[in-house]
Amino acid sequence: MTLSTMLASMGEGMLRTCAIFFLTLIFSMPLGMIVMFLRRSRFRIVREITKIYIAIMRGTPLMLQLLAWYFGPYYLFGMSIRGYRFPAIIIGFAMNYAAYFAEIYRGGIEAIPQGQYEAAEVLGYNSVQTFFKIILPQVIKTILPSVTNEVITLVKDTSLAFTLAYNEMFSLAKQIAASQTSFMPFVIAGIFYFIANYVVAFVMERIEKHYDYYK
Amino acid sequence: MILQMNGIKKSFGSNEVLKDISLQVDSGEVVSIIGPSGSGKSTLLRCATFLETIDSGEIIYMDKQAVTTGTNGQAVYVGKNELAQVKRYFGLVFQQFNLFPHYSVLKNIMDAPIHVQKRLKEEVHQEAMELLRKMDLEARADAYPCQLSGGQQQRVAIARALALKPEILFFDEPTSALDPELTGEVLKVIRQLAEEKMTMVVVTHEMPFARAVSNRVIFMDKGFIVEQGDPEEVFGNPQQERTKQFLKNYQR
Ligand SMILES: Nc1ncnc2c1ncn2[C@@H]1O[C@H](COP(=O)(O)OP(=O)(O)O)[C@@H](O)[C@H]1O
Numbered sequence: 001m002t003l004s005t006m007l008a009s010m011g012e013g014m015l016r017t018c019a020i021f022f023l024t025l026i027f028s029m030p031l032g033m034i035v036m037f038l039r040r041s042r043f044r045i046v047r048e049i050t051k052i053y054i055a056i057m058r059g060t061p062l063m064l065q066l067l068a069w070y071f072g073p074y075y076l077f078g079m080s081i082r083g084y085r086f087p088a089i090i091i092g093f094a095m096n097y098a099a100y101f102a103e104i105y106r107g108g109i110e111a112i113p114q115g116q117y118e119a120a121e122v123l124g125y126n127s128v129q130t131f132f133k134i135i136l137p138q139v140i141k142t143i144l145p146s147v148t149n150e151v152i153t154l155v156k157d158t159s160l161a162f163t164l165a166y167n168e169m170f171s172l173a174k175q176i177a178a179s180q181t182s183f184m185p186f187v188i189a190g191i192f193y194f195i196a197n198y199v200v201a202f203v204m205e206r207i208e209k210h211y212d213y214y215k
Numbered sequence: 216m217i218l219q220m221n222g223i224k225k226s227f228g229s230n231e232v233l234k235d236i237s238l239q240v241d242s243g244e245v246v247s248i249i250g251p252s253g254s255g256k257s258t259l260l261r262c263a264t265f266l267e268t269i270d271s272g273e274i275i276y277m278d279k280q281a282v283t284t285g286t287n288g289q290a291v292y293v294g295k296n297e298l299a300q301v302k303r304y305f306g307l308v309f310q311q312f313n314l315f316p317h318y319s320v321l322k323n324i325m326d327a328p329i330h331v332q333k334r335l336k337e338e339v340h341q342e343a344m345e346l347l348r349k350m351d352l353e354a355r356a357d358a359y360p361c362q363l364s365g366g367q368q369q370r371v372a373i374a375r376a377l378a379l380k381p382e383i384l385f386f387d388e389p390t391s392a393l394d395p396e397l398t399g400e401v402l403k404v405i406r407q408l409a410e411e412k413m414t415m416v417v418v419t420h421e422m423p424f425a426r427a428v429s430n431r432v433i434f435m436d437k438g439f440i441v442e443q444g445d446p447e448e449v450f451g452n453p454q455q456e457r458t459k460q461f462l463k464n465y466q467r
């Protein structure tokens with residue numbers, strides 16, 4: 001097997017890896033916002049349930065969670081899980097990362113001094129204006145470094161999709177390495193993750209620079 | 216009459232912080248509030264600006280009743296829209312400035328007039344520059360708060376409050392967070408506003424300033440107004456024992 005055929009057969013896996021990555025971000029980042037609001041709800045019962053959710057998401061292996069999301073419907077409700085593999089992966093990743101993002105957002109929100117809300121209120125801003133014009137931009141600035149960490153972790157975590165026998169890039173690398181008795185696929189995989197994270201770091205740095213005009 | 220607060224009571228849990236306080240402020244008047252720490256001065260301003268809700272009493276701005284108390288003794292606030300109308304009458308300058316760090320000086324001043332009062336950008340810009348000239352900060356219009364000294368930040372905060380053209384401006388210890396050498400520039404601005412007959416209520420520990428600038432001084436202690444009157448009277452010839460005690464600590 002030549003290097004180019006190897007790359008070609010891994011190419012599709014790379015696309016799947018990218019799909020997991022982007023779909024997870026697209027769902028988990030807004031979902032994390034909702035979880036954060038629930039975590040800060042004025043109703044104690046809502047707060048407590050959300051806390052338990054976050055504790056489970058952070059306290060158990062993502063691999064186990066993926067298995068639970070995929071096989072759960074079958075074992076619990078006897079539902080057919082054919083064709084459900086990819087959705088299960090996205091749900092599992094999104095629910096897990098939403099918990100982490102929620103805690104990051106919460107840290108960012110709670111770091112905003114009360115005085116910012118009070119100044120906005122006395123100046124007559126309504127609550128929507130206060131959140132989007134005054135609070136959110138400051139929150140984004142403070143949480144960017146933590147978000148970067150999380151996104152980089154996600155790039156590497158995508159390989160966990162192999163748990164559900166989904167042929168993302170890393171699974172393919174293992175198969176090809178076994179069948180060809182070659183270490184090359186792993187080198188390619190490593191380079192792929194490295195480049196992906198290099199791009200992530202580059203993009204995030206640009207965004208951080210954008211917010212650098214004040215401290 | 217710009218502001219009438221009658222029979223204001225406010226507790227935090229079992230801690231009764233304002234015990235039947237009444238405060239009237241006439242147009243053009245400058246009222247200083249002095250008193251020991253924890254006597255309820257900030258709470259009074261925060262109740263006047265609706266940052267805290269009172270337990271009972273009434274608050275009237277410019278003949279508009281904002282809070283009433285019925286026979287059951289519970290304060291009732293007017294609806295959201297009416298309250299928003301009343302809020303246009305006052306501004307508040309905080310001890311900690313509370314400027315928006317992500318907005319430039321100019322945007323800090325212009326944003327609320329444009330997006331809250333929906334006024335024209337050109338007109339607001341012109342007025343903002345005028346205010347900055349008055350605060351001697353023209354050159355810093357494009358700076359960010361973190362690039363300014365505390366005294367400059369507080370002057371921007373005053374300009375930001377004035378840009379909404381309030382009828383009355385409250386100050387909660389506007390110089391307490393400043394290094395001593397920077398208090399002068401802020402007090403000078405407030406004095407200038409007093410000369411222009413801006414109606415103001417200033418909580419302060421700057422006794423010479425309160426004596427020189429205000430028309431009336433209020434001494435508060437433990438949630439009561441202990442004594443009030445002409446500054447020369449209160450400072451020169453205090454009637455109450457507690458006032459004398461308090462003022463003695465401020466004489467060097
Ligand atoms: N948000 C609050 N919750 C509970 N107690 C408060 C709160 N704000 C003020 N207090 C209490 O009210 C009293 C008066 O405080 P404050 O109005 O800040 O006094 P001053 O401004 O005169 O120093 C103090 O005992 C303070 O602990």
Ligand SMILES: [Mg+2]
Nearest residue numbers: 256257258388
């Ligand atoms: Mg105070």
